[in-house]
Amino acid sequence: MSLSIYLTFDGNCREAFEFYRAVFGTEFVVLSTFGEGPEDMEVSDADKDKVMHVTLPIGSNVLMGSDNSPHGPPVVVGNNFSISVDAQSREESDDLIGRLADGGTVTMPMEETFWGSYFGMCTDPFGVNWMVSCDLSA
Numbered sequence: 001m002s003l004s005i006y007l008t009f010d011g012n013c014r015e016a017f018e019f020y021r022a023v024f025g026t027e028f029v030v031l032s033t034f035g036e037g038p039e040d041m042e043v044s045d046a047d048k049d050k051v052m053h054v055t056l057p058i059g060s061n062v063l064m065g066s067d068n069s070p071h072g073p074p075v076v077v078g079n080n081f082s083i084s085v086d087a088q089s090r091e092e093s094d095d096l097i098g099r100l101a102d103g104g105t106v107t108m109p110m111e112e113t114f115w116g117s118y119f120g121m122c123t124d125p126f127g128v129n130w131m132v133s134c135d136l137s138a
Helices: 013-024 090-100
Strands: 002-009 030-033 051-058 061-067 081-086 105-112 117-123 129-135
Touching (some): 090 105, 090 129
Antiparallel strands (some): 051 061, 105 117
């Protein structure tokens, strides 16, 4: 199991991650936009160039981020991050999100995604946002 920090921005994710890339001297593993999503994902022309996901390695860790989803709540600076957990199995993913959300809220139930993961999100009883993911190709 591994933990990573996931940052959410209000339209300036690319600018922020270009800054982090320059600071840490590493290259993006992934940089995709909402316009590159599946055809059935409704995205306005204004949001197509916004970052849907970026991954930047820093040492033995990764910093991940995105611009706020066009369908998500507004970004509140100070609460614009999640802790991302990579689980080893669907069962471990279900267990983790169930325990983390106990007394909190599941904000996205665990489901298979178009990027090949079993993925879900929750807010724990202390207001911390979590993302739980299991790579289905493993």
